[in-house]
Each structure stands twice: as structure tokens, then as C-alpha cells.
Amino acid sequence: METDHNPTTVSLAEFRAHTLTGVVQHEIERMILSGELAPGKRLNEKAVADKLSVSRGPVREACRALAELGLVYLVPNRGVFIKKVTRDDAIEVYDLRAGLTALAASLLAPVLTAEMAAQLDSYVDQMQSAAEQGDFSRFDPLNLEFHDYIVRCTGNSRLIRLYRGFVKEFHLFRVHGMVQRGALLTSNEEHREIVAALKAHDAAQSYETSFSHVSKGKERMLKSLDEMAKNSPEDADHEELDDKIA
Numbered sequence: 001m002e003t004d005h006n007p008t009t010v011s012l013a014e015f016r017a018h019t020l021t022g023v024v025q026h027e028i029e030r031m032i033l034s035g036e037l038a039p040g041k042r043l044n045e046k047a048v049a050d051k052l053s054v055s056r057g058p059v060r061e062a063c064r065a066l067a068e069l070g071l072v073y074l075v076p077n078r079g080v081f082i083k084k085v086t087r088d089d090a091i092e093v094y095d096l097r098a099g100l101t102a103l104a105a106s107l108l109a110p111v112l113t114a115e116m117a118a119q120l121d122s123y124v125d126q127m128q129s130a131a132e133q134g135d136f137s138r139f140d141p142l143n144l145e146f147h148d149y150i151v152r153c154t155g156n157s158r159l160i161r162l163y164r165g166f167v168k169e170f171h172l173f174r175v176h177g178m179v180q181r182g183a184l185l186t187s188n189e190e191h192r193e194i195v196a197a198l199k200a201h202d203a204a205q206s207y208e209t210s211f212s213h214v215s216k217g218k219e220r221m222l223k224s225l226d227e228m229a230k231n232s233p234e235d236a237d238h239e240e241l242d243d244k245i246a
Helices: 020-033 045-052 056-069 087-111 114-132 136-153 157-171 181-199 203-231
Strands: 072-075 079-082
Touching (some): 045 056, 056 157, 136 157
16 A cells, blocks of 8 residues: 555565465456457456466456456446457547546655656656667667556555556557657657656646646547548557557
8 A cells, every 4th residue: 555655565476465366356357458358349257367376266257347347348248258348439538548647746746856857857868868779679668657657656545546547558559560769769858858747846836837738649540540440441440559659
């Protein structure tokens, strides 16, 4: 459980239930977000149970939890299927994430410590190096950790829980090959603006820069989707979406 304004509390990677079902859920999440379990495909409970050397009970429980998170959906008498994200899904998640990200920044700004500021600067510097090299595989986890760090430093456990649920859905939008160096550099400049507002302890500006950052990410995603539609109009609505980084 997070305590007020303590950045050393549970990290994104550590936010898991220490139960068998939690371990199974974590592994199924990994398989979904890595693409090992493809969108639209049926999840074979027995195969997953055999792979993880567990009974089917924890797999069923994990699937129910994942359904609540929006990563899978249950079809009566047919089974569990991996969610396939639509344009409307992406827009909804962007809009909600923009609000939560902005709220977190506004809550953190008045209480930002020098230690927190230094950690945020470190993330931005590391992302800059990755962006200059066009290295999405290195930029992406730093980007996720940057935003999660801001949220968890608020110490607001409900906000943290809601935000992390949306981040999981966010992974379903990604098409790594479409992310360009220019988009990474632009995104990181927006990160610098967020950090500057936080360092100024300006809650209103922190809210504005954070909300704008995610909104611009949505614009980049929609532009990318429109380009995909031109190239493949019949299949565009069924493609996975590219968040173009936010």
C-alpha cells in the first residue's frame, strides 16, 4: 500500500498480487501485451494451465480479473477471447488517461521534492538518448515508468489503481514499427514541459501540460490511423492502433 508522497513504494513492475492467481494473471498479461496471445484469438485455458504448471482454477480466476481490466472478454459457452481494440476504444482510453495523468500532476506539483525532481530528470535524459537513436524498445519502458512515477508519487492508491488499469489497455494499441524518431523526440519535449511545471510547483500548469501531452498523443495516433485507412481501407478498423507515444 502506498504511503503519502513516497516514491520508493511499489513500482509498476512490482504491482502484483502475491497469490497463485496473481502470478498466473501476471503471466497471461505478459503473453497478451507481448503479442504471444493475439487479439481476437480464443485463450486456451488448458494450454495456459499446462504451460504454467497449474490447475485451470487459477487460470479462470485470472481471466475474470483480466476481463475487468478490459484485456479479455468472456463469451458464454465459447470461452475467453483476447480483446481487439477499435478506434473508439483508443479514443476513450486516451481521454480518460489524459484526465488521470493531469490530475496526478496537479496533485504532485505542490509537494514535489528535490529527490522526485531528480528522478524525473533522469527519466527524461534517458528517454532523450533513446529518442535520438530512434530506439522505441528502450524509450517505451522509460516512458511508462516516467508517467507511473508521477502517479504513484501522489500516494493516492485509488488513482494509482485506476491509472494502471488504463495503461494495460494502452498496450493493446501499439504497433512498434510505426513509431518514428521524430515522434519520440516530440514526446520527450512534452515530458520536459511537464517536469518544468512540476518543479515550479504550479498545479494548474502541471495539469495543463500533462493533459496536453496525452491529447497530442491521441492526435498522433488518430493521424496514424487515418494513414493506415488510406493504405488499407477495408482492414483499417481492425488493425491494432499505434499510440505514437504519450
